[in-house]
Amino acid sequence: MTSETVPTTTRAAALVRGYEVVIGFETHTQLSTRSKIFSRASTAFGAEPNTQACAVDLALPGTLPVMNRGAVERAIRFGLAIGAQIAPRSVFARKNYFYPDLPKGYQISQFEIPVVQGGQVEFFLDGEKRSVRLVRAHLEEDAGKSLHEEFAGQTGIDLNRAGTPLLEIVTEPDMRSSAEAVAYAKELHKIVTWIGICDGNMQEGSFRCDANVSVRKPGAPLGTRREIKNLNSFKFMQQAIDYEVRWQIEQIEDGHAIQQATVLFNPDTGETRAMRTKEDAADYRYFPDPDLPPLVIDGNWVQEIGARMPELPRAMSARFARGYSLSESEATQLTQSPTFAAYFEATVAAGANPKLASNWLSGEISRKLNAQEIEIGACPIKPAELADVILHLTTGTINSGGAKQLLELLWQRGPADVVVQLTGASATAEVVSVGALIESAGLRQIDDSGALEKIIDEVLTANPKSVDEFRQGKEKAFNALVGQIMKASRGKANPQEAGAMLRARLG
Numbered sequence: 001m002t003s004e005t006v007p008t009t010t011r012a013a014a015l016v017r018g019y020e021v022v023i024g025f026e027t028h029t030q031l032s033t034r035s036k037i038f039s040r041a042s043t044a045f046g047a048e049p050n051t052q053a054c055a056v057d058l059a060l061p062g063t064l065p066v067m068n069r070g071a072v073e074r075a076i077r078f079g080l081a082i083g084a085q086i087a088p089r090s091v092f093a094r095k096n097y098f099y100p101d102l103p104k105g106y107q108i109s110q111f112e113i114p115v116v117q118g119g120q121v122e123f124f125l126d127g128e129k130r131s132v133r134l135v136r137a138h139l140e141e142d143a144g145k146s147l148h149e150e151f152a153g154q155t156g157i158d159l160n161r162a163g164t165p166l167l168e169i170v171t172e173p174d175m176r177s178s179a180e181a182v183a184y185a186k187e188l189h190k191i192v193t194w195i196g197i198c199d200g201n202m203q204e205g206s207f208r209c210d211a212n213v214s215v216r217k218p219g220a221p222l223g224t225r226r227e228i229k230n231l232n233s234f235k236f237m238q239q240a241i242d243y244e245v246r247w248q249i250e251q252i253e254d255g256h257a258i259q260q261a262t263v264l265f266n267p268d269t270g271e272t273r274a275m276r277t278k279e280d281a282a283d284y285r286y287f288p289d290p291d292l293p294p295l296v297i298d299g300n301w302v303q304e305i306g307a308r309m310p311e312l313p314r315a316m317s318a319r320f321a322r323g324y325s326l327s328e329s330e331a332t333q334l335t336q337s338p339t340f341a342a343y344f345e346a347t348v349a350a351g352a353n354p355k356l357a358s359n360w361l362s363g364e365i366s367r368k369l370n371a372q373e374i375e376i377g378a379c380p381i382k383p384a385e386l387a388d389v390i391l392h393l394t395t396g397t398i399n400s401g402g403a404k405q406l407l408e409l410l411w412q413r414g415p416a417d418v419v420v421q422l423t424g425a426s427a428t429a430e431v432v433s434v435g436a437l438i439e440s441a442g443l444r445q446i447d448d449s450g451a452l453e454k455i456i457d458e459v460l461t462a463n464p465k466s467v468d469e470f471r472q473g474k475e476k477a478f479n480a481l482v483g484q485i486m487k488a489s490r491g492k493a494n495p496q497e498a499g500a501m502l503r504a505r506l507g
């Protein structure tokens with residue numbers, strides 16, 4: 001890759017102490033096949049060490065690799081999702097290196113001709129559309145794992161992971177800040193989980209990012225990069241890149257040249273540390289694997305796979321933004337996962353105003369889901385119930401405080417027992433009658449003017465000081481009085497109506 005491939009028209013990048021940050025990503029995505037890329041051993045995570053490594057994975061003499069069709073299909077799905085070329089013929093190569101967790105002495109990967117070529121990942125950052133170009137995505141097998149911690153003073157090798165299918169996704173050095181890098185990684189994560197090729201579990205190593213980072217003075221050629229390996233959380237990703245950028249700038253300012261290197265991020269110290277000087281491709285002595293024929297992909301198969309692709313997150317969020325008059329960032333929130341998007345559409349289909357459905361889903365409902373660390377698929381409130389709550393809000397039966405309490409009641413309910421408890425209805429009822437719940441829990445908004453008048457009287461009598469202040473022109477005092485009215489009505493007064501009546505009363 002050369003500096004010519006860097007777009008010359010990139011937006012003005014935010015500089016760090018006068019330096020431009022340049023970042024390219026290599027992401028190892030574990031493909032969600034049940035068996036390995038070249039053998040029939042299971043890929044399930046968490047098994048006893050070395051119980052899922054068959055003769056092929058152990059590299060016993062005389063064994064031969066057999067291509068897993070499911071892994072190829074997933075690579076094709078990815079290529080189609082990001083607008084890449086699917087190579088009709090690609091080649092597996094041996095990447096030779098010596099490491100205890102690699103019994104063959106080489107990793108089967110793709111080198112000169114990868115299966116997926118080009119394409120781009122698009123996302124929004126601070127309301128601005130960004131596009132990161134991909135160089136390639138290639139199929140390869142994972143290596144085993146060295147286990148240092150469980151053997152006092154010794155290292156064990158677990159080969160369960162050996163042969164697990166990976167798609168390595170490589171970008172051009174198009175990113176210009178840690179925030180942009182994280183936004184790219186999040187979008188990529190969304191795409192691979194959305195199209196069902198990867199479970200996306202970062203703790204288990206299903207989605208591991210290597211960030212290549214360099215800095216340069218604006219307009220200068222690309223600087224020398226250091227590669228931060230195996231970032232498996234978005235938080236660490238941002239911290240690691242920020243640290244690395246500061247470190248590189250300090251080195252350069254102190255008159256030192258940056259050496260190309262592979263570094264590791266230590267979350268405990270927040271620092272990156274060199275683990276080895278970087279190998280060049282030549283060190284790996286790549287050559288085509290004689291045990292595997294070229295991978296030939298029939299155009300009809302690609303078409304069939306294309307016909308089965310779901311609507312993609314970007315297309316869906318554009319449709320939401322347009323069709324429901326939402327902002328780009330609201331639509332992006334709603335399309336965080338297929339299930340979340342489906343929940344939103346079901347809520348709208350059940351009659352909710354789309355804008356309000358979006359607000360309540362991204363606000364109150366998401367807060368509740370996050371607090372309990374559950375996914376929207378496990379949300380105890382059904383879309384039809386959320387829609388009902390929103391309808392009661394728009395027709396003025398309840399105010400927004402009441403809606404929050406209502407959601408809490410719906411959330412707290414056991415499978416169906418709130419109905420029994422609060423309305424005495426049948427225990428087998430599945431969906432709570434939101435209207436009945438409003439009555440039984442006493443959440444109906446007070447907009448009866450007689451009742452409001454009475455509360456306003458009480459509040460005015462009890463707060464002569466605020467009344468005086470308001471008459472002297474302090475608008476703050478007015479808000480304080482409305483607050484008192486809400487409090488006196490235990491949150492149930494219609495705030496607009498109470499406000500209007502109060503203003504009329506105060507003249």
Ligand code: ADP
Pocket residue numbers: 001022023024025026170171172173174212213214222223224225280281
């Ligand atoms: P290699 O395969 O030898 O590691 P590549 O040219 O394939 O090198 O680049 C690997 C990754 O590093 C790519 O994501 C690329 O965008 C990124 N990269 C290349 N040069 C730079 C640079 N100067 N600064 C930041 N990232 C870079």
Ligand code: MG
Pocket residue numbers: 026
């Ligand atoms: Mg590389």
